[in-house]
Amino acid sequence: MPGPKDLDPSSSPRALLGAELRHARENAGLSQDALGLKLFVSGSFIGQLEAGTRRMQPDFAAQIDEILGTNGFFQRNCAAANRSRYPDHFAEAAESEAVATTIKEYAPLLIPGVLQTERYAREVFRAYQPTATEDVIDGLVEARLARGHILDDPTTPLLWAVLDEAVLRRRVGGPAVMAEALQHVAVLGRAHRVIVQVLPFAAGAHSSMGGALKLMDFKDAPPVAYFEGPGTGQLHDDPATVKHYELSYDLLVASALPPNDSLALIEAVAEDDAHEDRDH
Missing domain, CATH: 1.10.260.40 (lambda repressor-like DNA-binding domains)
Known part of the structure; x- marks a missing residue:
């Protein structure tokens, strides 16, 4: 046969x-x-x-x-x-993200990839690879923006992001780029397409100080957790490990500002950046 x-x-x-x-x-x-x-x-x-x-x-x-x-x-x-367009340490997580029904993410330093604008992503990749050719950077940016298409569906996946206040304050690419990037996040939040919370500096020590954290649920497969550091990443499917990271995320949510207050802060910082850009 x-x-x-x-x-x-x-x-x-x-x-x-x-x-x-x-x-x-x-x-x-x-x-x-x-x-x-x-x-x-x-x-x-x-x-x-x-x-x-x-x-x-x-x-x-x-x-x-x-x-x-x-x-x-x-x-x-x-x-x-x-075969993947993503770096080896992130490929499996990115491809799992594309079929997830729920994504919960803690971002300590950068706006999450699926929420990034073109100019913000370009500045991030140029900082990572200062001597890369424009073609290389273009390919990386294209792959990152493609990830954002998971939000084209009005309901799936549910994306819930907790952004450290450092994400808002670090001016990647300068005030104009940051104003645009933060406004994009706020627009998605106001449209009820994503849930966004900000973890303020005042929260002090917290449960995920070692790096970025992503939790993903699926329709036909067990949940996974992805813990990321500089140039490294680990995807975990062991139930006890996933449960541990789920608790870490719940503690982050408990320490973060409520969604409406978070969006107001994001918009205020974006307006400050836009105002400074206009003044220059």
Whole structure:
């Protein structure tokens, strides 16, 4: 019996690979838990592979082909499914973000990527890579702005961001760029498309001082937590670890300004930046 056709890398390859895994597993009469046992992973991990929220690594692809009798299909298509425009440490998180139903994010230094404007993103990447060519920076900015399209749907995902006050005060690109960037966040908040809170400096020590935190929920897969530092990132799906980071986020929310007060502060800082830009 012929195996499935190879995937077209131009059409959501990871989601297609996950769909093929579910189809092949069900044809073999195996539950997610049963396949997980054969691979020495949890059934929830198999669910994440099928939902496209986790990457299928080459060694897993080879074992899956052997167990499910798929004639090397998953090995052949693993590389295409894992191809990404994002840095390695962030690729899995960014691609999971695209299929999440809920995203809760703490941003200690920068406006979250999905909320950034073009000029703000360009300044961030130029600071990261001061000697990069314009073509390289253009590609990075394009990839970042593409992430923002997850907000094109008026209801999904639910995005709830807690911004440290430092995000508002650090003038990335100068007052004009910051005014535009903060106004963009405020407009989305006032339109009820996102929930935004500001964690004020007055809150003092808090539960996520080590770096950025992102929590994601999915329709057909267990939740994950992504903890990010400079040039590094870790995606966690262990239930106890995710629960720990969920508590950290809840504590941040409890210490942050209410949403209406947060939007008022964001708008006030944006107006200060715009006023200074006009004066110059």
